[in-house]
Amino acid sequence: MEKNTQTAAISQVEISTTWGDQFKQLIDTERGKEVTGIAELKKYLNRFGYIRPLPGTNFTDAFDDRLLSAVSKYQSNFGLPVNGRLDSETISSITTPRCGVNDFSLAGPLHTTRRYHFFPGQPRWTHSKLTYSFSPTNTIDYLDTSDIRNAFRRAFFRWADAIPVTFVETPDYLSSDIKIGFYKGDHGDGEPFDGVLGVLAHAFSPENGRFHLDAAEKWTLDFGTEKSKSAVDLESVATHEIGHVLGLAHTPVKEAIMYASLSPRTKKVDLTVDDVEGAQFLYGSNPYFKLFSLAAPDTSNAGVYMVAVARILSAVLMLVFCTAT
Numbered sequence: 001m002e003k004n005t006q007t008a009a010i011s012q013v014e015i016s017t018t019w020g021d022q023f024k025q026l027i028d029t030e031r032g033k034e035v036t037g038i039a040e041l042k043k044y045l046n047r048f049g050y051i052r053p054l055p056g057t058n059f060t061d062a063f064d065d066r067l068l069s070a071v072s073k074y075q076s077n078f079g080l081p082v083n084g085r086l087d088s089e090t091i092s093s094i095t096t097p098r099c100g101v102n103d104f105s106l107a108g109p110l111h112t113t114r115r116y117h118f119f120p121g122q123p124r125w126t127h128s129k130l131t132y133s134f135s136p137t138n139t140i141d142y143l144d145t146s147d148i149r150n151a152f153r154r155a156f157f158r159w160a161d162a163i164p165v166t167f168v169e170t171p172d173y174l175s176s177d178i179k180i181g182f183y184k185g186d187h188g189d190g191e192p193f194d195g196v197l198g199v200l201a202h203a204f205s206p207e208n209g210r211f212h213l214d215a216a217e218k219w220t221l222d223f224g225t226e227k228s229k230s231a232v233d234l235e236s237v238a239t240h241e242i243g244h245v246l247g248l249a250h251t252p253v254k255e256a257i258m259y260a261s262l263s264p265r266t267k268k269v270d271l272t273v274d275d276v277e278g279a280q281f282l283y284g285s286n287p288y289f290k291l292f293s294l295a296a297p298d299t300s301n302a303g304v305y306m307v308a309v310a311r312i313l314s315a316v317l318m319l320v321f322c323t324a325t
């Protein structure tokens, strides 16, 4: 993998399977105890950058100090009470479907704030007109192509609305900046997909542009017609992964698009102030976002509200402007 290129992935854990149950049985395991399943929990935390095995050893089932440290770090990153314990809230968070990108890079620290995060080195695109294209061969056939394109268009627009970056779809896949495709299993980039559920998608940090979705998932654009309990909203995942394409890592702000967890059958597509401020840190802001983002409160519920207000006022201002000229 290229230096300074990180992958980002949305992963989902099947709620009703032994995977989740395996971690649920660890609730309230005390420090110093040895319980079957702790090693798997360590592997999970290792997968997302919280802990690594000591050289020459494998993870054990012991709840040791290193696990305590990793759990504390996880809790901090997910906006949970930081106590280092496997309490029900922490286990619930771990068993919730989530993005598979490393929350922490074991190769180096992510740029962190209490809110939005970046990849190491804060990579960003150096040109502002980005093209995107869909792979002509790596596709899914059960969703209408025009519906997929419209969903991505809406997802790109949400980001372009906030920052002076434009996204233009191009049929020229090979030369486009952002290359979108659906892939199964090992597809040659060192980040194999894992079939139904598990990892859902991943995107690479700037200026790589690769944006891969797991073709094995039950993607949907309409929960009204798609009844599968494991259905995943394509537009929500697209909006999240575009954030990674732009250079954003995960945020501890739960309501933000760039938060790591995403429940199944959930549509989460509205950028919060946390998302907007992170993107604007890298790219600057569009004029009409600037005033309102400066006044942005810390909580994302309010953030959603502020962005909505900004959009409404922007529309009003545009209307006044058009009326006056």
Ligand SMILES: [Zn+2]
Pocket (backbone or CB within 6 Å): 008, 009, 010, 099, 100, 101, 240, 244, 250, 260
């Ligand atoms: Zn992610």
Ligand SMILES: [Zn+2]
Pocket (backbone or CB within 6 Å): 183, 187, 189, 191, 202, 212
């Ligand atoms: Zn890939």
